[in-house]
Amino acid sequence: MRTIYNKIRWVSGNVIMVQAEGVGFGELAMVAVPGGSSLAEVIKIEDNRIFLQVFGGSSGISTGSEIQFLGHGLKVAFSENLLGRIFNGIGEPRDKGPRFTDNLIEITGEPVNPAKRVIPHKMIHTDIPMIDLFNSLVESQKISIFTSAGEPYNALLSRVALQAQVDIILLGGMGVRFDDYLFLKNALEEGGALTRSILFIHTAAEPVAECLMVPDLCLTVAEAFALEGKNVLVLLTDMTNFCDALKEVAISMEQVPANRGYPGDLYSQLAARYEKAVDFEEAGSVTILSVTTMPGNDVTHPVPDNTGYITEGQYYLNNGRIEPFGSLSRLKQLVNKDSREDHRAIMDGMVHLYADYQETLEKKAMGFRMSAWDNKLLDYGTAFERGLLDLRVNIPLAAALDRSWQILSACFEPQETGLSSELIDKFWPGDDEKSKIDQDRA
């Protein structure tokens, strides 16, 4: 039987301090709180003064509350039985299913040896043209959706979850609104993907500190599945809430803030999670797609800024669509050379013309006269937005490429597109196809 301590000397924010002996750094404890108990983690030791971060929050904690140290750090059960289950931010069942106690694995955060990583090479198809065609998602990539409050980012995540060709999906929610949680859950259920998903959801109503564990729980389970040869997709929403929780802890610990109140180790904290994305030599992979809401839609805010330096690209979700400019998948070059021969050329060519369209729009807005070429661009821009850019468009890559050719042929002469004559000979649609798109447009 482990000793129970009941002399809490210090309470500040969600951090308490108790005098105890023989406690390890990072160890967990159960703290009695009004109406039950809460998990807490040792975050600092100074002589026999043990500082704990209480996940359930410190509200109502008495200086005489009982604390029992567990002798180990946070663990998570790992087995196939997790599939289809929903847990809260500290790994307790949120659904009515059983609690797991066997095959526990400790969350250690050991980094993967770079010598054991391989260069990513497999594309994950999502059937969203703005991803597949223009910024392909790659197995073992870490990439974030940069967006702002009010954008349909959870809808986008659930669509990727339903349509991505992966073995297992881990969905981590941090500070999600309860109706967003229900939305995500229902979407997975209705889409028939819940049986291959595991959810760790911390809702906005729950104590803030409980969201700190969500990425670690998801990524530890994901890594364990990957080592068994599974390809796992980890969806995290919203990492800004995670960073804000880090900020809160740092401030209660009286740490010197680095930038807008965030702790100086924000980069390392984020990197430790995102770098879990990996393609193992001779085993499976972990891919991370996260959501980062940008306060004030400001990309220079510390959270998106640090994230951008860590992730391998970003999707800007703005006005309900994935922006063709700014969005970037750094790893797309590794996969789009092997998909279809016209993929790269179409990707570059379409965006180039769309940029010209934007310029024309500006010119138009300033009252300059529109030339014949300008009018063609205006036609093209509208067709592009309707046929590919709209987030509702749901077609596989090959169909998206075909549609691109149709749009081009409906708006331009072949030589105006800047595409090579070889590709044009092969892919330029004939008249009958053209009339089809004309009908569509009509």
Added chain:
Amino acid sequence: MITDGIIYGINKNMITVEFGGDIRQNEVAHVIIGDQRLKSEVVRIRENLADLQVFEDTRGLKKGDKVEFSGELLTVQLGPGLLGQLFDGLQNPLHKLAEQYGQFLKRGKAVAALSAEQLWRFSPAVKPGAVVRAGEALGTVPEAIFEHQIMVPFNFTGIYEVAEIADGAEYRVNDKIAVLRDDKGNLRPLSMNFFWPVRKAVNIYQERLSPVEPLISQIRIIDTMFPVAKGGTFCIPGPFGAGKTVLQQLTSRNAQVDIVIIAACGERAGEVVETIRQFPRITDPLTGRSLMERTMIVGNTSSMPVAARESSVYTAVTMAEYYRQMGLDVLLLADSTSRWAQAMRERSGRLEEIPGEEAFPAYLESIIASFYERAGLVRLRDGRTGSVTIGGTVSPAGGNFDEPVTQATLKVVGAFHGLSRERSDARHYPAIDPLTSWSRYQSFIGSEQREMIIKLLSRANEIEQMMKVVGEEGTSITDFIIYLKGLFFDGVYLQQNGFDPVDGATSKERQSHVFELLEKIIGGYFAFDNKDEARAFFQKLRLSFLSLNSAVWDSDDFSRYENQVAGLIRESCQQEEDAINITNRQAFMEQDFDSTFIRARSTRTLKDGIPLHHDDDYRGEDADDLQ
């Protein structure tokens, strides 16, 4: 006498240790936890308490755990066999760690940097009785394409006599290959390797020289406009996504130096993976051998322990200095120094030091300065020269260069290659901004020519900004041609397709040849009837020039496209004079170059391309001058 201590406090990777006896600042200690030994370093001593940064995860450590002080500073092992390896920040070879411990980096596991088994064929260079000093060669072993010198350890002070020297046979790195006798008659046996403290610069050379010879990176905008000298320093700041890492990778591949050391410091592991998987398959055109044979990587990526990230740049620069001592030219690329500075910030925060700007420690500047000062071109004691060139990327928060790390770095480097988001968004690679970047080193083109290009580009930029407001109609044809010239020069020379096998790397000869051709265009006088004609001409010229860029140097294709370009110039360019004079006359009414430059900058920083009011006045002046 080894001192022991026990843990008193733990704050993430910073532990406080109660000790008895003597300890040294920056000495290495090991925390004993079960059968694991966690390496750590003393960073502060206060009475009987020492603060140590632990190079590993501190989970599970308890008050009262034992700490063993070693009495030694943090060192790296120097000897044959470093080349081609991938190390972590503490010089553990990662491939060997993977062989022994699998997929993950387990804490407390260490492996010697040099293989104890590998045999090296030793050729003695001195005879018994010879007098030697630290850093002088006792013999050589072949390593990759180099004659690796086996030197008297750098920490041997004074003069020694060779008492014994091994004969030409094969030895392991720890075998005895020589015995030296000091002036008191004591004998010191030597093997082929020794240790050197990483935080101490190696300075056993005759003199430090000023860096003059250009280091050819084969990237045109760098070599021609903002060159780097062998033994110099440069920095590459840029927001995320602007192509810092790709630029570093291209430099590491194409730079004309003997050895490249890449310090991947707190960046993505995927980038290191690309290098270690691709380099062994790429042939170095200079040597005909695998590129990996001249490369070393110190990879302490972002999820690896932060304290080791802080020391990794020192590990890398110490190995660079070691090879410099053999008379070689070494290029050290540190990506990214901001992550290194952040590691210092984390440490400083845990020590509860009074913070400076953005919570960086107050000593940030002096530490950055002393790191870059370890670069240098030196004359060794035997008269040969060797160099260490340091290039560091900086990842400024929010892409804003007015932050402490960028500013501290700018003060101490010799060249600044500033990357801009605008250029990278427009897919203008390398995204080095020619209007903000600078270099204090000599280029192979004259400084007048460099100035001429800068003037052309900043004037072209001003005209472009003006055109956004007044439209093409409101721009004079002369201005329009300057604008097209600037656009053209940028498009065909400053921009380079890093993925094109030919265009990706341009030799010095080719650069100066092509530049001469371009000078004719920039300095040429073109009389076009209207803007469409001018635009069509430059578009045609551009296409021919791009074909020229991807034609192999000295091939038939190259001469064909060169003739095509020359033909186009002859057709439209009416007179050829001294290029510098013409450009100056045409493009720059401003006497003072600096004011043009500054004005260009201030215009550029404005949003939405709306220039300042004084630019409107300025346009008026120009119009007068043009008449």
